[in-house]
Amino acid sequence: MTPEQIAIEALGLEGPLTLLRASGSAVFRCGAGIVRVATGGGAAVEVARQLHAAGAPVAALLAGPVGVDGFLVTLWQDLPDDGTLDGAAVGRALRRFHDAGTGVKAPTWEPVAWLDGWLDVAADPAIARQVRERVRAGAALLVGPSVLLHTDAHRGNLRIVAGEASLVDLEQVAIGPSTYDFAALEVTERRFNGNGGVVDAVIEAYGGDRDGLAAAVALREALAVGFVLGLGHVDVARERLAQLDDRSARWRPY
Secondary structure, three states: OOHHHHHHHHHOOOOOOEEEEOOOOEEEEEOOEEEEEEOOOHHHHHHHHHHHHOOOOEOOEEEEEEEEOOEEEEEEOOOOOOOOOOHHHHHHHHHHHHHHOOOOOOOEOOHHHHHHHHOOHHHOHHHHHHHHHHHHHHHHOOOOOEEEEOOOOOHHHEEEEOOEEEEOOOOOOEEEEOHHHHHHHHHHHHHHHOOOOHHHHHHHHHOOOOOOHHHHHHHHHHHHHHHHHHOOOHHHHHHHHHHOOOOOOOOOOO
16 A cells, blocks of 8 residues: 555545655645654654643644554644744744653664664765764764754744744654754755854744854754765765855755
């Protein structure tokens, strides 16, 4: 069965579903909410439940998880989004997310291990070697309070409306320095939209500081190179690697 057929069977939904993402988990939208079809992630589902119960700005689990043919199917609240990027709203949301995560059990954020599990070394060994060196260096310099990180808090994983922000896609939550969640948004906005200044509003509303942000940004950018290499986009990875030391360079989507 296709992921769509699995979702329909598992949750008794009316098809067809609208595909939102096919990499990693298959994600669909339907009238009932957002459907995820994943090969794992049971622990992340439980974390999401705990966060929602603790008042974190995250989507509510509406149904599941249901196991079908080795897949885990869940249905989530479809949160509204007005298309804006309000740095202060994001900062407040991250503070609530981190505070709600106190005491929640999750794996430690291990960027080098993540890279090793994702990186396609055979695609270009030279790029892979340089990326790994940069990731190891950046990970060694991470500082900041240890919190439950989202780890991928870029605009695509935020839902913002009327000055309030929520976070979606909690598949990679982990314990680590809070500054890394600031870096995720800063990198995507500066590299793709030329809007690196948004992180200042985020940090101010969060009640944090910029200590350790430079290292977190360098780590995030190196991981972004490894990510596209893992997807097989060697030319894009090579281009981004050459631009890492030029903070003003814009990245093209892959």
